[in-house]
Amino acid sequence: MRRADRLFQLVxxxxxxxxxxxxxxAERLEVSERTxxxxxxxxxxxxxxxxxxxGVGYHLRYSLDIPPLMFTAAEIEALVxxxxxxxxxxxxxxxxxxxxxxxxxxxxxxxxxxxHLEESRLFAMRFGVxxxxxxxxxxxxxxxxxxxxxxLDYQRADHESSQREVKPLGxxxxxxxWTLTAxxxxxNDFRTFRLDRIRSLDTLERGFEELPGQTxxxxxxxxxxxxxx
Numbered sequence: 001m002r003r004a005d006r007l008f009q010l011v012x013x014x015x016x017x018x019x020x021x022x023x024x025x026a027e028r029l030e031v032s033e034r035t036x037x038x039x040x041x042x043x044x045x046x047x048x049x050x051x052x053x054x055g056v057g058y059h060l061r062y063s064l065d066i067p068p069l070m071f072t073a074a075e076i077e078a079l080v081x082x083x084x085x086x087x088x089x090x091x092x093x094x095x096x097x098x099x100x101x102x103x104x105x106x107x108x109x110x111x112x113x114x115x116h117l118e119e120s121r122l123f124a125m126r127f128g129v130x131x132x133x134x135x136x137x138x139x140x141x142x143x144x145x146x147x148x149x150x151x152l153d154y155q156r157a158d159h160e161s162s163q164r165e166v167k168p169l170g171x172x173x174x175x176x177x178w179t180l181t182a183x184x185x186x187x188n189d190f191r192t193f194r195l196d197r198i199r200s201l202d203t204l205e206r207g208f209e210e211l212p213g214q215t216x217x218x219x220x221x222x223x224x225x226x227x228x229x
Contacts, residue, residue: 007043014058076105091137130196139201140171143168147167152164152202190219
């Protein structure tokens, strides 16, 4: 990477994060921490409002009106593949938004890069209508964002049905199915539900707070601990 490109990318990273360490910057840009220190000093001398110190981290004192880096051919193809995956597996709303993103990118990139949008031969396929992807996923997404309880009728792997009221915390994609991680009021514990086994789903009016021991971060830590044993 040319030094000018690296400096530009360094500014872009600082724009997007409140505080970032020299080690993180070095790993992201694939250079040494000493190089990052020199780059930070040069940016400061050129008037870029970088603030911070070694060992603590850096950020910009205020936002800069700097246009984004031009996409490379590989970056464009990554966007295309990501959009195609969302259109196939991301639910109706995210799928529509993914196509909108591609349309906006097509409008601003140079003509010679259009073919990378149009000719990518990497695909994500799905056949048939699936309720979990058409409506259930979007309902769960909104409930997570709004921190509202969900009431669901769930069919377990043994075909037994159960009714639950849960605090929805996060959604995970496993290649063919999505799962909802939630705090289950019935079990007073974390539970994971496959979206394609949810027979009915309602968003309740009552909201919830993420209490200590019941957050998505707590769930992830428990999973990591179980992997270590």
